[in-house]
Amino acid sequence: MAIERTLSILKPDALEKGAIGKIISRFEHAGLIPIAVRLQHLSTKEAEGFYAVHKDRPFFKDLVSFMTSGPVVLMCLEGENAVAKNRELMGATDPKKAAPGTIRADFAKSIDANTVHGSDSLENAKVEVSYFFRTTELFSYSHKK
Ligand code: IDP
Numbered sequence: 834m835a836i837e838r839t840l841s842i843l844k845p846d847a848l849e850k851g852a853i854g855k856i857i858s859r860f861e862h863a864g865l866i867p868i869a870v871r872l873q874h875l876s877t878k879e880a881e882g883f884y885a886v887h888k889d890r891p892f893f894k895d896l897v898s899f900m901t902s903g904p905v906v907l908m909c910l911e912g913e914n915a916v917a918k919n920r921e922l923m924g925a926t927d928p929k930k931a932a933p934g935t936i937r938a939d940f941a942k943s944i945d946a947n948t949v950h951g952s953d954s955l956e957n958a959k960v961e962v963s964y965f966f967r968t969t970e971l972f973s974y975s976h977k978k
């Protein structure tokens with residue numbers, strides 16, 4: 834398996850629940866290392882641009898409105914198989930369908946407010962990480978045993 838980088842976003846509901854630390858702790862325990870972390874309140878333009886692939890979906894407006902309703906935590910996670918591992922920890926998009934023990938099963942209350950975003954492929958991860966971070970803002974390091 835290769836070392837990959839993926840984009841993680843803790844959505845506004847994660848911050849409102851006071852769950853930043855708990856969620857990041859799950860990533861760290863799984864060997865997904867935050868190599869860039871930033872709190873940001875997305876503008877409508879930024880959220881629309883980020884979710885441009887969904888622009889024709891019926892939920893697009895609600896998604897943008899939710900993602901701009903409060904600050905988010907933007908993170909680049911690095912580790913073995915990071916893209917798939919992050920998706921596994923997140924659980925299914927609809928928290929009602931998310932496997933027990935996943936972040937969405939434990940924290941999310943609806944498909945709109947589903948607590949976390951994670952890139953869905955290595956290709957998209959590269960695009961999404963560079964949407965929010967310059968390469969000079971990524972600081973690689975390892976966990977020592
Ligand atoms: P993902 O976040 O699990 O990758 P996507 O299909 O990429 O799911 O959708 C992006 C986001 O759009 C979801 O996280 C969710 O917040 C929202 N979304 C997706 N499908 C629906 C829906 O059917 N109704 C309302 N919101 C949705």
Ligand code: MG
Nearest residue numbers: 950951952953
């Ligand atoms: Mg997605």
